[in-house]
Amino acid sequence: MQVHLRQSLTHVPPYRQGKQPLPGASKLSSNESPHPPLPAVVEAVAQQLGTIHRYPDIAAVPVRSLLAERLGVEAESITLGAGSVEVAAQLIHATTEPGDEVMFAWRSFEAYPSLVRIAGAVPVEVPLDDNAAHDLDAMLAAITPRTRLIFICNPNNPTGTVVAAEALEAFISAVPHNLLVVVDEAYVHFDRTPSRADGIQLFHRHPHVAVLHTFSKAYGLAGLRIGYAVSPPAVAEALRKVAVPFGVSSLAQAAAVASLQAEDELAVRIEEVVTERGRMFDALQAAGLNPVESQANFVWVPDQNAAGVTAVSLGELLESGKVVARVFPGEGIRISSGDATDVGRVVAAISTIAAAQPAAV
Known part of the structure; x- marks a missing residue:
C-alpha cells in the first residue's frame, strides 16, 4: 500500500536549478556572482567554524541591527x-488561507507559483505586456475578494525589465490597503534606471508594502542562503511565526555582516557585472536576437526574434561555445552576466549569427 501524499503536489514541479556546465565552461544559468567571496567574508565564515556545534542566533541581531542602520x-x-525565496514563502504562509489568491506577473520568478501552491493558495498569473514588463493595469483588474498578496519582481526575473517609479507608486496607491504588495528587489543592485523605484521608500510611504532583498546576487553569498524582508511590524511578527527555526546559519549571518561592511569593494564588482551586461546586450542586439534591455545581472532573449533563432537552438549554440544559459523552451533564454571571459564566450558563440545578418543600409 502506497503512503498517502498530497494530491495537490502533482501540480507542483520541483524547483529546477540552472544547468550545471562541464568543467571549464561558463555557468550563466543561475544569476550567480562570477566573483569568489571577498577575503573578509571568507575570514568571517572561518571564524565561525569552531562553533558550528551550536545553534545560530535565531534573532540574527548583528545582521538585523546593521541592516536597520543602513x-x-x-x-x-x-x-x-x-x-x-524562503522569505517569500513565509509571506505567502503568513497572509493566505487555503483557496486565497496570490498574484504576480508571468513570466516572473519561477518559484512563485510553486510556493503559492505548496501553501494551499491559488496562483494568479498576469501576463507581461508586449515589452516583457509588468502590466499593472491588468494586475489591478485581476484583484478579487480572494486576493491576499501581490508580488512585483523589480527588476523582473527573467526579463530584466523594471516598473517605473511613478507607475509603481500609483499602482501601490490603487491597491486596497488590506492587500500586501511585496516588492521583490533581488536584483536591485544592478538597476541603473535614472529614477529608480525604491522599495524601502515605498515601504515608508505605504502601510501595505513589504520589500524582499537577498545576499545571493550582488553580495555573492548564493551558497550560504540568506535573504530578508522589510515589512510592517504586524507582518514581520507573523513571518517570525511561520519561519523555520534557526533557518539562517551562523556562517551565513557572519558572511552577511562582513559583506555589508565591505560594500565599497562589492560595488566595484557589481559595476563590472553591469558593464559586461551592456557588452553582452550589444552583441545580442547586433546579432538580431532582439534582447530585452535589462536592469538585472542577466539578459533575456525572446523566442521570437529577427534572427529567427529559437531559445532552444540558441542554448545549443552557446553550449557549443562553452556557455550554459537558462532555456525556457518556446519562451526565451536568460543569459547571466558573468565576468569578461564569460561574456567573451557569449559574444564569440553568437558571432556566426551576427555574421549572417544583412548589413545595415
Missing part, C-alpha cells in the same frame, strides 16, 4: 530566511 528602518521590521 536602510533606516526599525530592526523589528526585518525578518530573515534562507534566501529571499
Whole structure:
C-alpha cells in the first residue's frame, strides 16, 4: 500500500536549478556572482567554524541591527530566511488561507507559483505586456475578494525589465490597503534606471508594502542562503511565526555582516557585472536576437526574434561555445552576466549569427 501524499503536489514541479556546465565552461544559468567571496567574508565564515556545534542566533541581531542602520528602518521590521525565496514563502504562509489568491506577473520568478501552491493558495498569473514588463493595469483588474498578496519582481526575473517609479507608486496607491504588495528587489543592485523605484521608500510611504532583498546576487553569498524582508511590524511578527527555526546559519549571518561592511569593494564588482551586461546586450542586439534591455545581472532573449533563432537552438549554440544559459523552451533564454571571459564566450558563440545578418543600409 502506497503512503498517502498530497494530491495537490502533482501540480507542483520541483524547483529546477540552472544547468550545471562541464568543467571549464561558463555557468550563466543561475544569476550567480562570477566573483569568489571577498577575503573578509571568507575570514568571517572561518571564524565561525569552531562553533558550528551550536545553534545560530535565531534573532540574527548583528545582521538585523546593521541592516536597520543602513536602510533606516526599525530592526523589528526585518525578518530573515534562507534566501529571499524562503522569505517569500513565509509571506505567502503568513497572509493566505487555503483557496486565497496570490498574484504576480508571468513570466516572473519561477518559484512563485510553486510556493503559492505548496501553501494551499491559488496562483494568479498576469501576463507581461508586449515589452516583457509588468502590466499593472491588468494586475489591478485581476484583484478579487480572494486576493491576499501581490508580488512585483523589480527588476523582473527573467526579463530584466523594471516598473517605473511613478507607475509603481500609483499602482501601490490603487491597491486596497488590506492587500500586501511585496516588492521583490533581488536584483536591485544592478538597476541603473535614472529614477529608480525604491522599495524601502515605498515601504515608508505605504502601510501595505513589504520589500524582499537577498545576499545571493550582488553580495555573492548564493551558497550560504540568506535573504530578508522589510515589512510592517504586524507582518514581520507573523513571518517570525511561520519561519523555520534557526533557518539562517551562523556562517551565513557572519558572511552577511562582513559583506555589508565591505560594500565599497562589492560595488566595484557589481559595476563590472553591469558593464559586461551592456557588452553582452550589444552583441545580442547586433546579432538580431532582439534582447530585452535589462536592469538585472542577466539578459533575456525572446523566442521570437529577427534572427529567427529559437531559445532552444540558441542554448545549443552557446553550449557549443562553452556557455550554459537558462532555456525556457518556446519562451526565451536568460543569459547571466558573468565576468569578461564569460561574456567573451557569449559574444564569440553568437558571432556566426551576427555574421549572417544583412548589413545595415
